[in-house]
Amino acid sequence: MERKYVLAINPGSTSTKVSLFEENKELKTFKIDHKKQELDNYKRIADQYDYRLNLIKDWLQRENIDLSSLRAVVGRGGLLRPMPGGTYIVSDFMIEDLKIGIQGEHASNLGGMLAKGLGDLADIPSFIVDPVAVDEFHEVARISGLNEISRKSLIHALNIKAVAHRRANEINKDLKDMNLVVAHLGGGISIAPIENGKMIDVNNAKEMGPFSPDRTGGLPMGDIVKMCYSGKYTLNEMKLKVQGEGGLFSYLGTMDGREVEDRINQGDKYSKLIYDAMAYQIGKEIGAYSTVLKGKVDNIILTGGLAYSSYLMEKIKEMIEFIAEVVVYPGEDEMDALNKGALRVINGYEEAKIYETEVDING
Ligand SMILES: Nc1ncnc2c1ncn2[C@@H]1O[C@H](COP(=O)(O)OP(=O)(O)O)[C@@H](O)[C@H]1O
């Protein structure tokens, strides 16, 4: 059978998306929704491997997609060691880091594992593209203010890079000649200044910056220290407060922007206060990162699921339009970005990077 297709896999906290591509054309796509009770059965993210792999295999079978028709499998990359952006071959060393969660637990850790699992079965290469651990920081951005702690680049790199390239193509410029501030506004929020194509800083989508639908972002430090030592909460409970049950969820009991807007439209003033506060924090962070670029910003890009909300976009624009033209790309196209990353290598435009030669293996 002719090997024609690329299979892209994007594991998220509540779903696994799979898409089949023939060159640049997305032929089929499927979102497998996972019930919370189902995922709660697994102690660690890596433990979900067989469960999610079998669901993908079932889908392939239902769609009559034979593994021998695939050229490559590509997955969303996870919380690996700090690494340059690009397309990476999934190696055994990388798999070990994904399994232990070298920089923490995240659903995207399964992307490389699932890609390699299927790639090995079909005897074809497996890749990851622009994982959430891409680190292009300026050295000064790493300094936190406490000697034992470094600031980390944990970022929605795949979508941020994809929309930055999209804007550059739209205005016929080379991204290397552009400065942008990109705000990925999803369940978690990443806001990054991009200087000549490099993401030189970011808030850290897991624990700093603005609050998001399910995360607190940065919090008043003294109060957090007191809560940690109050004896009222376990480590895991505190972690869940910061990521998973923080942000909109902690105030309003929902992490769905649409539901919050329904409540606002019905006159709920408290929901409006909280939603407006999220917009306020996002605008403030975009302002801060514009100063990183010394105000030389070609465009500000707002993207991710929350960018579908015209209410939120207008609130944010009011605060930042004085800096640069604002461009809104609602949603994300991570499947397309994964496929494009794999194709660049398969079609010989780029060489696949080797994880163990790009990262600090002793770090
Ligand atoms: N039309 C909309 N209006 C307001 N919020 C929306 C809309 N569409 C999606 N969202 C919100 O966007 C968030 C999810 O964004 P998304 O980029 O899909 O995140 P993730 O991939 O991190 O789960 C959720 O809070 C969702 O409710």
Ligand SMILES: CCCC(=O)OP(=O)(O)O
């Ligand atoms: C760890 C940075 C990327 C991230 O937070 O992704 P999700 O929003 O998909 O959890």
